[in-house]
Amino acid sequence: METPNLNYVNSLARDDDSFKDLLIDVIKNEFPVEQKEYFESCKNNDYKKIEENVHKIKHKISILGLEESYKIADEYEHNLRLKSNDKAYDFNLILATISNYLKTI
Amino acid sequence: MNCIIIDDEKTARLIIKSLCSQTENLQVSGVFSSAIEAIKYLNENEVDLIFLDFHMPDFNGLDFIKTIKKPIKIILTTSDPKFAIEAFEYDFIVDYLLKPIELPRFQKAIKKLRSQLKPAIHASNTAEIKNDFYVNIDRRLIKIDLHSIYLIEANGDYINIRTEDNNYIVHSTLKKIEEKLPGSLFLKIHRSYIINVKKIIDIEDNSVLIKKDIVPVSRSKKSELMQRLDLL
Numbered sequence: 001m002e003t004p005n006l007n008y009v010n011s012l013a014r015d016d017d018s019f020k021d022l023l024i025d026v027i028k029n030e031f032p033v034e035q036k037e038y039f040e041s042c043k044n045n046d047y048k049k050i051e052e053n054v055h056k057i058k059h060k061i062s063i064l065g066l067e068e069s070y071k072i073a074d075e076y077e078h079n080l081r082l083k084s085n086d087k088a089y090d091f092n093l094i095l096a097t098i099s100n101y102l103k104t105i
Numbered sequence: 106m107n108c109i110i111i112d113d114e115k116t117a118r119l120i121i122k123s124l125c126s127q128t129e130n131l132q133v134s135g136v137f138s139s140a141i142e143a144i145k146y147l148n149e150n151e152v153d154l155i156f157l158d159f160h161m162p163d164f165n166g167l168d169f170i171k172t173i174k175k176p177i178k179i180i181l182t183t184s185d186p187k188f189a190i191e192a193f194e195y196d197f198i199v200d201y202l203l204k205p206i207e208l209p210r211f212q213k214a215i216k217k218l219r220s221q222l223k224p225a226i227h228a229s230n231t232a233e234i235k236n237d238f239y240v241n242i243d244r245r246l247i248k249i250d251l252h253s254i255y256l257i258e259a260n261g262d263y264i265n266i267r268t269e270d271n272n273y274i275v276h277s278t279l280k281k282i283e284e285k286l287p288g289s290l291f292l293k294i295h296r297s298y299i300i301n302v303k304k305i306i307d308i309e310d311n312s313v314l315i316k317k318d319i320v321p322v323s324r325s326k327k328s329e330l331m332q333r334l335d336l337l
Contacts, residue, residue, distance in 0.1 A: 008205050012123060019123060026116050052162050056114055058184045062205045063116065074185075 001093065004064035004101040028102050031060055035095055042088070051080040054091065061094060064101065069094040106219075107151075107325040109135040111143045111169070112158035112182065117204065121156050121182065124211045130328045131215060140169035151296075151325055152177055154218065159183040159201070170195055178221070180214050182206065238285050240266070240275045249273065251290065255304035255316050257282060259297040267318070294322045294330055302333050 006024075013020035038053035054077045061070045072094065076087035108131060110121045118136050125131045134152065137143040141164055143155070159166035159181045166181060181201035199221060200214040239246045253268040259279045266273040266282075275282075283293055293299045294313065298320050306314045311327065313320045322330055 008207075012120060012208070023116070023119055023123075026119055030115050052160075055160055055184060059114060059117060059204045062184070063120075077185075 001097055002066055002068050004066055004098060006105070007065050008063050024105055027060060027063065028105075031057075031098060031102060034060070035099065038095070042085075047080050047083050047085075050085075051077055054080065057095070060098065064098060066094065066097075069097070106130055106153045106328050107132045107134040108154035108156060109133070109137065109143060109146065109152050110156045111137045111140055111161075111166075112156070113138050113161045114158070117158060117182065120206060124206060124208055127208055128212055128215055130332075132324065132328065134325050140164045140166070143169070144172060147173065147175065147177070153325075153329070154199075155179045156202075157181055160185065170198075178218055180218070240273055240277075242273060242275060247273065251286065252301075254291075255301045256318055256320065257291075257299040267316070292326075292330060292333060294320065294326045296323065302330075305334075308334075 006020075009020055009023055013023065034053060034057050038050065038057065041049035041053050054073055058070060058073045058077065061073055072087055072090045076085075076091045079086045108125060110118050110125075110133060112118045112121065115138070118138070122133055122136060125133045131154075134150065135143070135146050137146065140157075140161060146152075155177055157166045157169060157179050160183055166183075170179065176197050178197050178199050179195075180199050182204060183201055184204045186201060186203060199218045202210060202214055236252065237248050237250050239248050241247075249266060249268060253270070254266055255269070256267040257279065258265040258267070260274075262276060262278075263274050264277050264279060264282055266275060279293065279297070279299060283291070283299060286299065290301055290303060291299050292302050300313060300315050300320060304315050306316070308314070308322070308330070311322050311324065313322055313330075
């Protein structure tokens with residue numbers, strides 16, 4: 001599993017540390033909510049909703065530089081449109097990786 | 106140029122706002138988490154550009170595009186280009202940006218927008234310019250020389266047309282008279298004022314001195330006004 005990084009955040013913030021901190025704070029606050037919504041949608045087997053949740057989380061995956069994970073999330077989103085949850089396990093691993101990483105920054 | 110941002114994701118809104126702040130002559134006048142909120146804002150405010158997230162729950166970007174009546178330029182933001190293709194049938198879609206958006210790509214889209222706007226300005230400059238029009242005052246049709254007008258002010262159900270020699274109070278709206286005026290000479294700088302750009306004496310902060318009148322310039326119109334001036 002690849003490791004998340006802040007390369008994109010750093011390039012966007014340039015030398016503005018206050019913006020960098022603000023952006024990280026927003027991600028740290030928003031991600032758990034999105035993750036919770038995703039698991040609730042999974043519990044309800046609501047494919048449309050799960051697809052929406054995955055789509056939204058995809059942005060955080062790309063912001064954190066997880067290129068391979070992004071491809072998995074993209075594939076999972078496509079499967080969900082076909083009412084298949086293939087790649088759900090891999091996607092859940094990505095979520096766990098991000099959750100752990102966000103605790104360290 | 107002023108813009109608004111519509112995205113249901115706070116992280117995305119913050120990123121786009123930052124990209125705007127790193128781009129010359131691009132001010133963010135509103136940030137919205139839903140398209141419905143933005144529609145209310147657009148009904149009351151003038152906007153040059155919208156950054157629109159295409160994939161939003163309930164009321165998505167395409168629903169939004171179908172509802173807006175004003176020809177405002179739109180740059181789509183999306184994590185999936187497949188969704189954006191459908192929207193490209195609309196003329197006012199300038200570009201789409203794949204998330205996460207990088208600054209050089211963002212600025213390329215703005216450059217593309219500006220290059221689209223320039224020919225429009227040029228066309229309005231070279232179009233045949235009328236010299237006068239008639240207004241109805243107390244059942245008399247009075248001819249007003251367009252070049253003599255320096256200021257038009259909205260005043261309830263009336264407009265006040267100020268010329269070099271006279272002051273005409275006409276039962277009309279700024280919107281109606283704006284349609285009659287050549288864009289090369291006149292500019293609406295505030296929801297209550299249209300000015301003849303050639304008659305400006307000076308500009309200070311958010312006001313313009315034109316003849317002896319000091320006229321406010323709305324924040325959203327300041328950059329457009331500055332672009333119209335022949336600066337040294």
